[in-house]
Amino acid sequence: MSLETNAPPAPAPSDFIRELVTQHVAEKRYPKIHTRFPPEPNGYLHIGHAKSICLNFGIAHEFGGVCNLRMDDTNPTKEDIEYVESITTDVNWLIAGWADRCLGLTAAQLPFYASDYFDQLYDYAVALIRQGKAFVCDLSPADMETYRGAPDRPGKDSPFRNRTVEESLDLFTRMKNGEFPDGTRTLRAKIDMSSSNIWLRDPILYRIRHAEHHQTGAKWCLYPMYDFAHCLSDYIEGITHSICTLEFEVHRPLYDWILQNLALPRPLPHQYEFARLSLGYTVMSKRKLMQLVEEKLVTGWDDPRLPTISGLRRRGVTAEALRNFAYHIGITKYNGITDVAVLEHAVREDLNKRALRRLAVLKPIKLVITNFPEDQTEELDAVNNPEDEQAGKRKLPFSRELYIERDDFQEVPPPKFFRLKPGGEVRLKYAYIIKCDEVVKDANGHVIELRCTADLDSKTGGATAGRKVKGTIHWVSVAHAVDVEVRLYDRLFTVAEPDAEGDFKAHLNPHSLEIVTAKCEPSLNDAKPEARYQFERIGYFTLDKDARLSTNNPQLIFNRTITLKDTWAKVVQK
RNA sequence: UGCCCGAUGGUGUAACGGUAGCACAGCAGACUCUGAAUCUGUUUGUCAUGGUUCAAAUCCAUGUCGGGCAACCA
Numbered sequence: 001m002s003l004e005t006n007a008p009p010a011p012a013p014s015d016f017i018r019e020l021v022t023q024h025v026a027e028k029r030y031p032k033i034h035t036r037f038p039p040e041p042n043g044y045l046h047i048g049h050a051k052s053i054c055l056n057f058g059i060a061h062e063f064g065g066v067c068n069l070r071m072d073d074t075n076p077t078k079e080d081i082e083y084v085e086s087i088t089t090d091v092n093w094l095i096a097g098w099a100d101r102c103l104g105l106t107a108a109q110l111p112f113y114a115s116d117y118f119d120q121l122y123d124y125a126v127a128l129i130r131q132g133k134a135f136v137c138d139l140s141p142a143d144m145e146t147y148r149g150a151p152d153r154p155g156k157d158s159p160f161r162n163r164t165v166e167e168s169l170d171l172f173t174r175m176k177n178g179e180f181p182d183g184t185r186t187l188r189a190k191i192d193m194s195s196s197n198i199w200l201r202d203p204i205l206y207r208i209r210h211a212e213h214h215q216t217g218a219k220w221c222l223y224p225m226y227d228f229a230h231c232l233s234d235y236i237e238g239i240t241h242s243i244c245t246l247e248f249e250v251h252r253p254l255y256d257w258i259l260q261n262l263a264l265p266r267p268l269p270h271q272y273e274f275a276r277l278s279l280g281y282t283v284m285s286k287r288k289l290m291q292l293v294e295e296k297l298v299t300g301w302d303d304p305r306l307p308t309i310s311g312l313r314r315r316g317v318t319a320e321a322l323r324n325f326a327y328h329i330g331i332t333k334y335n336g337i338t339d340v341a342v343l344e345h346a347v348r349e350d351l352n353k354r355a356l357r358r359l360a361v362l363k364p365i366k367l368v369i370t371n372f373p374e375d376q377t378e379e380l381d382a383v384n385n386p387e388d389e390q391a392g393k394r395k396l397p398f399s400r401e402l403y404i405e406r407d408d409f410q411e412v413p414p415p416k417f418f419r420l421k422p423g424g425e426v427r428l429k430y431a432y433i434i435k436c437d438e439v440v441k442d443a444n445g446h447v448i449e450l451r452c453t454a455d456l457d458s459k460t461g462g463a464t465a466g467r468k469v470k471g472t473i474h475w476v477s478v479a480h481a482v483d484v485e486v487r488l489y490d491r492l493f494t495v496a497e498p499d500a501e502g503d504f505k506a507h508l509n510p511h512s513l514e515i516v517t518a519k520c521e522p523s524l525n526d527a528k529p530e531a532r533y534q535f536e537r538i539g540y541f542t543l544d545k546d547a548r549l550s551t552n553n554p555q556l557i558f559n560r561t562i563t564l565k566d567t568w569a570k571v572v573q574k
Numbered sequence: 575u576g577c578c579c580g581a582u583g584g585u586g587u588a589a590c591g592g593u594a595g596c597a598c599a600g601c602a603g604a605c606u607c608u609g610a611a612u613c614u615g616u617u618u619g620u621c622a623u624g625g626u627u628c629a630a631a632u633c634c635a636u637g638u639c640g641g642g643c644a645a646c647c648a
Contacts (some may be wrong), residue, residue: 014588040648075647141646150644152576186646196577198644207646226648250578250643273579275641280585286648328597330587332580335641339585342598352611387611418609427607460607472607537608568609 013058015331017272021059021241030240030267033065036104037091038072038114038230041083041214043286044301044308045090047322047343048277054326055274056243057095060102068104068237070112074229076213084111084214086301090309094319104237114224114233115215121224121232122176124262125187125205129168133261134205135161136171137188144186147193148201154194155201161190175208178221182208189228191257199254203227231255232262234269242269245276246333277329278337280496282307283504297508298492304544304559305492305512315489316532316542316561321350337497347562348540355534356384356391359429359474360520362486362538364403366478367450369434372400377479381460382430394523398431401478403519405537408473409450411439414572418471420450427472429536433458474536481519484556487544488514518558527556539563 021033035056039049060067069091071084092100092109105112128134137160139147149155163171168187175185187206195201205228210221234242242255252271259268278284283292284307292298292306301308304315312322325346329338359382378398385391408419408426420426425435432454440449457463490512498504518535527533529543544557 019590038648042648072648078647144646145644148644150576153644154576155644183646198577201644204646209646223646225646230648246579247642248648252578275580328586332587334580334587336586339598342586345598348610357608386608416609429607431607433607465607469607471609474608534608534610537610564608564610566609571609 013327013330015274016333017055017241017243017274017331018059018062020272021063024240025063032240033059033063034068034238034240035059035065035243036068036070036112036234036237036239038070038233039087040072040075040078041080041087042075042078043083043290044086044310046284046286046289046309047279047307047312047325048284049090050094050309050322051277051326051329052243052245053091053094054323055331057099057102058326059241059243061099065102065240066104067099067102068112068239070114070233070237071215072226072230072233073113073115073213073215074224074226075209076211076223077209079214081214086310087111090313093313094309094322096319098319098323112233112237113215114229115213117229117233117236118216118220118224120236121229122222124232125224125228126169126172127262128189128205128258129172129187130165131261132165132190134168134187134189135163136168136175137161137186137202137204138184139186141183144204148198149193151196151198157193158188158202161202172206175206176220176222178210180208182210184208189254189258191254197250197253199227199251200257203254227251227254228258231258231269231271235259235264235266238266239269240267242271244271244273246273246335247276249273273333274331275333275335278335279307279343280337280340281491281493281498282340283493283499285499288499288504291505295505297505304487304489314545315559316351316540317347318350318354318532321347324350340491344562348565351532351534351540351561353387354385355532355540357382357386357534357536358521358524359396359476360484360486360518360524360535360538360541361403361405361474361476361481362488362516362518362535363406364476364519365406365409365447365450367402367404367434367452367475369400369402369432369454370437370451371453371456374400376400377477380430396430396521396523397477397480399477399479402428402475403478403481404428404450404473404475409436409447411447416571419473420452420471425469427458427469428454428475429472431459431475432456433464433467433469474538476519476521478519480522482522482525482556483517484520484524484558486516486518486541486558486560488516488560490514520556524556527558532561533558534564537564 037053037056057067073079137158147156186204188202191200193201204225209223255271302310302314325343379395380398381393382396413421420436427433434452434454436452438451442448492512493507494509495507498507527543533541540561541558544559547557548555
């Protein structure tokens with residue numbers, strides 16, 4: 001069984017951006033479609049980034065183009081090599097077997113870096129100064145703010161705006177050479193301080209930062225701002241469609257201004273914007289995720305409860321499920337909140353197809369088959385995956401003493417309870433129909449054991465195998481059971497919009513993780529980290545990265561990816 | 575009080591002047607050795623008011639509501 005398939009979601013999605021690309025292809029506007037995914041390496045990627053990755057790589061994939069992974073690393077004080085590594089891993093994982101052939105710089109699956117272009121960017125800045133379109137400004141940060149004005153109030157020209165080209169050139173060189181401390185001078189574009197668009201009010205192009213950069217080391221103390229670096233990085237890489245989120249809409253005129261004022265010979269890239277993903281019952285901003293990690297409210301960036309790509313992966317969500325999810329939510333300019341149920345559905349749909357079925361009892365109670373011989377073990381046939389005949393079968397040991405799920409027995413059952421009850425019958429999955437004869441309790445009245453008789457002809461192929469009983473429950477043989485740690489994850493937050501108002505941490509779900517020791521069928525001893533399992537009637541599980549897989553001390557740890565849908569639980573609630 | 579962008583069932587989306595469709599969720603039923611899966615049926619919608627038109631979710635105007643923009647962040 002392979003975890004990644006080559007099947008793209010079909011049919012190919014359509015949205016306003018793809019429509020534009022289709023049009024551009026028809027017009028032969030570009031020799032090749034070229035997109036990019038440009039994260040800043042200042043945090044881990046999350047499912048919102050997955051949406052963007054699927055869009056950018058999806059377009060490259062569908063139109064025979066290329067998509068670059070580029071680290072937008074223009075601010076060394078916020079960035080770290082740990083993040084470039086995690087981002088590279090996550091992107092490669094998400095596109096593997098799907099759009100990995102569209103990746104620019106494929107050989108080693110390495111990213112591009114905006115910092116690779118610092119020399120060229122510097123030259124472009126000099127060109128702008130020479131044309132009188134940029135100047136060195138000596139305003140302090142505080143004065144800069146005053147001069148900028150406000151959205152409803154025009155700004156004021158900097159007193160340094162009419163400095164000569166020669167003087168700006170000289171100062172800019174000296175800024176580069178480290179002659180001035182941080183914050184003393186900037187390079188600014190000369191556009192229009194009275195523009196209704198703040199981003200056109202002589203925006204800063206370069207600032208001084210005496211800081212070590214994770215890629216360029218100590219070479220620079222002068223770093224370009226996003227607006228200057230981004231459009232030019234796109235141009236340098238030959239990007240045709242630069243797709244970003246809505247908040248950059250107001251930056252587009254600046255993006256175009258910089259490119260148009262540089263007399264560039266090749267066709268210019270264009271920026272298009274779409275709405276970022278908001279998902280219910282979680283938070284998505286890097287700041288908040290960072291807070292959860294730093295305050296140890298979760299175990300790390302890859303905590304399975306987080307919406308990070310690494311967290312979802314650890315949780316057991318597959319890349320294909322994430323891609324299908326991205327396909328289903330679409331691309332628009334409307335800022336809505338996507339129901340987590342859409343994600344959950346994509347995950348279940350995917351796991352249902354690939355998960356191997358296994359029997360595991362999470363909260364056990366002992367059950368004795370009084371008419372089954374004490375020292376006998378029977379090997380039963382069990383199907384690995386009813387959705388996939390190729391997955392084959394396995395043997396399941398059955399014996400006199402079993403564990404069943406505590407919840408599958410009720411002494412005083414509610415109406416329509418199809419499971420085990422005193423005097424009632426139920427089928428043991430893959431085995432016999434049993435009848436509950438006796439309920440054994442301890443001194444406090446707690447049920448500690450159930451004594452049952454089996455219809456020994458009711459096994460598959462037996463004389464009474466066709467008998468209909470309403471309920472089927474799972475079980476594990478006591479003598480053969482394997483103890484494993486199971487981590488039951490639930491939503492991290494108790495409300496759909498934790499960041500709607502007030503402190504989002506006030507809405508943390510105190511029960512987002514429950515750890516139990518489960519009793520599993522012995523075949524799970526051979527569980528594989530890349531495999532997905534369905535514990536029948538419970539949910540989907542996968543091995544955690546912490547699981548020790550040595551044969552001597554096989555401490556198995558399973559993460560619950562998601563529960564099975566549970567219609568009965570809803571009935572009980574009502 | 576400026577500028578930009580949005581608004582289609584509960585949620586996310588499609589319909590590009592001509593039958594408002596899809597998915598998720600919900601509800602009801604069938605089937606079932608997983609109360610899963612699968613299958614069938616089904617409730618619910620064009621922000622408002624005008625205008626243009628034989629015809630408006632779609633075009634125009636006004637309004638309402640929501641989001642974004644004033645880091646030497648991205």
